[in-house]
Amino acid sequence: MADGCEWVNFYGVTCFHNCGSVESAAEEMDMTALEARFGKSNSDPVFHYILSWQSHESPRPEQIYDSVRHTLKALGLSSHQYVSAVHTDTDNLHVHIAVNRVHPKTGYINDLSFSKEKLSRACRELELRHGFSPDNGCWVHAPGNRIVRRTSAERDRLNAWRRGKKQTLKEYIADTAIAGLREKPVSDWLSLHRRLAKDGLYLAVHDGEFMVMDGWERSRAGVALSTFGPSWNGQKLAQKFGEYLPVPQDIFSQVGTPGRYDPDAEVMTERPVRVSETENLHQYACRHFSQRLPELARAGHLESTLAVHHVLAEAGLWLTKQHGHLVICDGYDHNQTPVRADSVWPLLTLTNLESLEGGWQPVPTDIFRQV
Template sequence: MLAKVITLKHSAAGNGFAPVMRYIMRAAPDSALPDGHMLEGGHINIPDEALFWALHENRLAYAEDVASVLDRTADACRLRGRFHGNPVYHVAINWQEAERPTASQAERACRHVMQSLGYGDHQAAWAIHRDTDNDHVHLVINRVHPERFRAVSPPFKKDYLILDRCMRELELEFGHQRANGPFITLDSDAGPQIVRMSRAERRERGLLKEHGKPRLTRGAAAAEHRLGYASFQAWVAGAPARDLRQALGSPAPTWADVHKALARHGVTMQAKGSGLVVTTRLPDGRVLAGKASQLGRWASKAELEKRLGAFVPIGCTPDLPAVYALHIEAARRQVQPTQPSWGRLGDRENASSFSGTRRDPDERALRRQQRAEARAALADRFKIEQDVLRRDKPRQRAEMRERHRSERAALQAEQREARALAYAAARRDGQPIVVAQSLWAWMSAREREALQERQAEERKALSVSQPRSEVWRKWLERQAEQGDEAAQAALRGIRYRERGEARHQRDGIEGDEVEPLRKLVLAGLDAQIDQRRQQVRYRDSGGREMFTDTGRRIELHDKSADSVEAALRIAAQKFGGRVEITGSAAFRERATRQAVRLGIRVVDADLAAIVADEQASMRADQTRLSTESVGESGRGAGKPLKPHVASGLPVAKADQLERNSRSQMANGL
């Protein structure tokens, strides 16, 4: 038996329980029950008198009745202001092939799962689906408690382990065939024992069915079994993965090279959660996706960012060739797919036209007309796409803000885990805690700085407006890379005109004005541990000693702006965003103003006036820039940013990392 948490459109937030109840009770058009079949199902912790209809009388009315009860419970929680999320928790419990669970067994399995997840007293409904090779039960639980009206979340990142152990327990209870998952049932002298095994242990015992293929999701594996040809997740690990690996093997590869290599196969790489996914779009609009790591371990986000730096998205998704769709069509016809050379489709004529004979003038005129129509269609497509992008800008900004917030939260959680591991390793190895703390703060601040710089560049890229001619040319270049013949012809015309104009211009050198990236002050630091003094010394890439972390103090040896900023960032990461600054009056003022610009809180009472003055100066600068931008554009394009947004660094929240710690940075800080 296997169990899986379902996140389908039927269970989406905001839809309530009605769609998912219609789906599992086979009362929706996309899940209709075949004629002559009876549905087995029921409800849990819902009084019978609360429902007007019974399942065997009218499935649709019964589904609506149950959904109404569940929605009323969730709404009561929302009215109290305690919950605004998705109350639906949807689980599928699958039996192995040839196993036919009874209704009582199905309900018993549902109650056992609910009890194990902490939902024993919650309302739920279930139904058996027998229309596949494996009988399975859909269990829908209301996360809101029916009496306390509080939403209960399952243990984060552990519910799949709880569900897998439940399956092993139910297999023993029902006497069913045993399946393999994170938990394995082993026979011993004391009887069957359920034990947790890592993937390495299961691989060693031969319990993993890998056979050198990428690990597929259940949906992809089911599609392969049902349709008889390679799923997208298996296909993308072939030619697209080989081209991507070849691109990574070139000198100094970039994220643009990655996107270009995948685009030849109609594949894009995007960020999702804490990782990366590869996707393709079918002609009917459906999007197929898989983890980037399914191309190989070398294609995971961590491995790619080690080589290429922080992930850079492709930006505006171009029109891509439907290579996987061609593969599907060829597989259906049982012929070898013919993959076009998408990188070189710029031939003016078909190869058959060059047979050695002179071309027909009528044919040439026809082709000229076709090229003109293609250019007109290209311009219309560009106009429509730009209109959509302009209307879509607010949504993109909102999505980017939410994605940035999620990235910061994910990084913060990872850094908390890394700190606990670093401290544990220091205690185990006998290393001083102050050294482990300093190294953790340095690494965490460096990761945070890199994230802030990338997010600032993404915000800037979304806000910058370019001349229409420049946008048109870049759009043409993207289309030409994907093999659009009309775009390639338009680019050739632009270059021809430019060569003609260049002959009549004066001698000179031209180029676009580019604002250089701000230097990452932490990226080039090198940490050296002084075991005798239990200190960590930080040097720059040239070997120059910048500052020393002595535990409760960071002593500066170099007073440059980069050195002070690096020390401030490490102190903020290490001591919860609050610092005290010591030293000469001139240095204390300079470091305080720099800390304010970075969003770091200075707690010295005698420096409060300098803090207030610098904050006022920042507000004045933002107002001035906003006024200038409004004067230039007339549309308020220079809306002032909040201080922490303008600096690229969110204001550190005191007491989140270490509530009672402070830094004293001697000889400077």
């Protein structure tokens, strides 16, 4: 491969590595650690982690390889010895990566500080690059293809959703005003006051600290603005907005009908599903075929593999074999990650298509001209 790594099939398992061979990799890593001048440590020199995809996804080998290399780079281990093995025998395709923390030339050992945070951000970057389904982590997606750090307030809010607790004022502020300010930042004090007022909130100064207060219930204890992240402390805001401008007396009349915090309102008992900004391939395929394919099969219109190919091609999709099962691909955007066909319709499997008239047949090269 271009970067000096090798892609091999080892007893039926796809492996990527940059060692002499898969068989000698463990011995090579041990030798590197033993000879290291600065790698003296009682801890295991080999670091192991797993990258896993959601059950409906079936990434191509080159996407898996890029994911491995990208995460190694994020950890500062791109030039270290490693071996990775792709497992396709479970519901979720995943890859195991074992990498030597000791550099093969310098002998320095990587202590992998903040490895969880680095891997989380790298995974969000890969989701944007390859169109993988977004997952959870300490880094999350934000509008405009941005990746932002999930704050403690957001983590608290997620925990509240999981436990079914009532929403606190802090969580209300994070979910409304702070979320809105992150999506559409403001550039002056008046705009900040107006944005808070839209949700029935206002800013007050107590003992030199900015507090977010409830405009409907002014006796309720406020929340320090700085609890929503270091960018919200008084010094940072003064640098950004200039000298503090007090809240106008008529601020709530400037924003129409303001929102209101209700401490007794019901909150969701489980975490809400994130809706992506654009429809992904799995959502598109399910919308078109999760009901239509069973109906066509019952009507006797799917008697051959070619008939299945024709139906999928009408929606710009095509079917192929990958990792031992069928996957649906986008005929117009080859960068889209293929999705498992049985996640769209459980009967869309290789075994079932082989039982049709003529058995399994690869998609014709001119399928889109045929339809």
